[in-house]
Amino acid sequence: MKEILKLDHIQKYYGNGGNVTKAIQDISFSVQEGEFVGIMGASGSGKTTLLNCISTIDTVSAGHIYLDGIDVTEINEKQIARFRRENLGFVFQDFNLLDTLTISENIALALTINKVPAGEIDGRVREMAGKLNITDILDKYPYQVSGGQKQRCACARAIINQPKLILADEPTGALDSHSSQMLLSTIQSINEDLGATILMVTHDAFSASYANRILFLRDGTIFTEIRKGGDSRRTFFEKILDVLTMMGGGMNDVR
């Protein structure tokens, strides 16, 4: 398998002079193509900062991030938009759908921005909607559908351009348990059936148990890493809880 993402000793500091906050101390890891990686950690551990740096929303203070061989820390402002368009897909906790567009148009938006010919768009949207089981709601507006449906729409938008990496920031954070479960199954199938590489930030052990590998962050460094391997999801979930207990996260983070 090909190495799709590589983080090489990245650091991120905020502030200046005597008032410096070290959000990321020193993190290095790599992600293989088709992997589903979870990033866990308590609040303030640096997981969202890490995701922001990978997604080019934020810059690193030191170190390098390579996506498919391209050093994203060296990309200039003019090239960033193109890089995001062609390489990244985003799924956020609060869906980030546009109220002004229908579900179908929200998905199509990613294609139009990527300059896909108009004639292909409707077909591709329908095909993706079919895969994510949201065909019935395509003509509805976001306010007319449930949270789970909104998040599946966000997933469809994130993967429709077949990005090299999908970044998900607490995707189940705003969903009830049933919708969360459905969404996680969807994300898992995106990973397994479509071969998408996914990096998901979460503080929820249940959500993390859907990943193949989990990186645990504490105080801006990788505390430990566990792999699912041949374990069942239940066993993997228990392993996650064990690590969390060891980290001192307690059961508050467990659903």
Next chain:
Amino acid sequence: MMYAKLALRNVRRSLRDYIIYFVTLTLTAALMYSFLALGFSSDVLAMAENMSMLTTGILLMSALVAFMSSFVIGYAIRFMLGRRKKEFATYELIGMEAKIVRNLFLAENSIIGIGAFLLGSLVGTGLSGLLNQVVKNIFEVPHTYQVSFSLRAWAVTFLFFALMYGFGTLRAAKIIRHQKVIDLLYDNRKNEEYRFKSFRHSLLVVLLSIAAMVAGVILLGRMLQTQTNEAFLYLGGACLLILAGVYELHRQIPLLLHRFAKQNLRHKYKEENLFFLGQIGRRIHSAGRTMAVVAILLTVSLATMFVGLTMGAGYKANMKAYYPYDAGVAIDAPLEKSSMDSIVSFTEDHCGVEDSVSYYLYAVPEKPIEALSLSDYNHLREILGLSPVVMGNNEFLVHCDTWNYMDGIRQGLEQQPEITLNGRTLTVAETPILTEPMEQYQMAGTKGYVLVLPDEAASQLVGEKSRLAMKLEDGGYPELKSDLKQFLNSGKWQPELQSSQQLPEKVTMGVTVKAWGVANSLTGFTAISFCGLYLSIIFIILSCSVLAFEQLSAIDKNQKNYAVIDRLGVPGHRQASLIRRELSTVFLIPLLFPLLLTVLLIAGAQFFFGEAILQQGLVPLYGLVTILLFCAIYLTYFGATMFLFKRVILRPEMR
């Protein structure tokens, strides 16, 4: 004391949100003060007897302005309230009473109001000096720019300002007191919901609106034909139907256009068009009513400004042509020139006569034109301060101050450059047509043009109409007109007929006095013109600020949406261009109908009244001035809104 400090700090912190509001208030106060100062100015009031008409008009307009402004202020305050709901909720959560939060908000608004009023008064004082000059220029009174403060105008402005501001802020205060903390906290999280009307519904409403407007025009036609009080009923009905039509048409047409744009897939899916259409769709749905009302206000403003400016300038242009002489007497009878001497003596008894000329309008055989002798013509020119004309003994020229006859005369002279009078042939002079205003419907001709012949040639014609033009000391006085009429009809005046001439069956007699014309007509038109200008500028400012607030109230939602496309990979310059497109469209939608109507109004005015206005191109000129003045105000507000939008939505490197 702590609250006062907090209020002051809040004003400073929210300066960005308050800037458009502050500018609108300042401009309203400045215009109100300057126009009121003009209306109360003793200099201006002394210019004519009925100048108080201007004061009354401006006072009435100010009351209307205050009334309208109070709604806009209420609207603006609600916008600011929306921006700061979370902050107020936090105050309440930490234990501040709702009453104190309200008072804090009122204190902040009072600081802004007082600041705007004081600055507005200052700007208005400067502006009133300019307006004073403009009025003096209209009345041709010598003038220099002078800044003078009018306590009366200031007090009345303060009263109106306090009323409109008080009304607006109290309404907002009521909202704060009655809103729950939960609403203040989570109001901005509520989803926007649109109610979509079907295509058939929109189309039906458009057709009904057009039908209503047509019915309105028919009623207007009926009104013009009705001589009884029923005419007012027709007028009211017509206005209602037309306004309802304008409103609904303006509401539905953007919806239909948006729908059509979305149906064209190639256009819809081209680059960021989908996002743009979504943004515009939201504005059309959520702010459609406001935009339609703004469109009506702008239509009224543009029409008022154009009519006001054109009426004032058109009348002034015509005044110069109607009253070029201080006094004139026109008697359509072949009298001896000496018959006019007693009229000059009578006038001299009432006011000094600096110069006078008694002359004939000669009948030209077989031609529908009258003639003046060169010496009389030059004497008239001298009275008017024009240089004399030199012409050969065998030459003639045409004087025509009515521009719309010019082409015909020019063509006629090209085809027939010679005329023969009593066997004598005259050729056209080197300068064939002269055009200075000489009043050619009574004094220097009766048809809008006159032939000027060498004295010898003219003396062989019959002087069938007698005229007297006088130049008076200090321009005479308005009552001279009735005094002269009385004298002419009193029997004291004994005219003598030219020998061998007969008195016509019906003798027309006319007296013209410039001072009377100015006093009785110019003031009315100045009042209408200034009131129109005042009202229209304020309406445009208010409409623009409503439009700006409407856009700024959606700024948070927009910020979120633009963040989404930023992550989807839309480059910064494309985002900036989308903001420009979005704001331009939103500012353009309420403009389409008013601009179209104004252009139609300008074209209609030119078609119906263009020829009656003696200065060529005056209607299009003032149409252009109206549109340019409007654009200047509109673009300023557009620019300010754009600036704020870009600052909030785009990251610094993208702006």
